Amino acid sequence: MFVEGNKCPVCSGTDFSTNWQGRLYILDSNKSEIAKKIEVKVNGEYAIKVRW
Numbered sequence: 001m002f003v004e005g006n007k008c009p010v011c012s013g014t015d016f017s018t019n020w021q022g023r024l025y026i027l028d029s030n031k032s033e034i035a036k037k038i039e040v041k042v043n044g045e046y047a048i049k050v051r052w
Helices: 033-037
Strands: 019-026 044-051
Touching: 019 033
Parallel strands: none
Antiparallel strands: 019 044
16 A cells, blocks of 8 residues: 555554555445455555565
8 A cells, every 4th residue: 555654554564665566546445346356445545566
């Protein structure tokens, strides 16, 4: 998930990557088949591929 600041609002994590590819926008996680498939519960903007 793309976040602003130093802490993830979903998991409270602080370990972030700047090496990513592609974006996925989840507008309604309750209705989105993609959100269900990747088990996203929170609406927002997500990276499709992340490298550490």
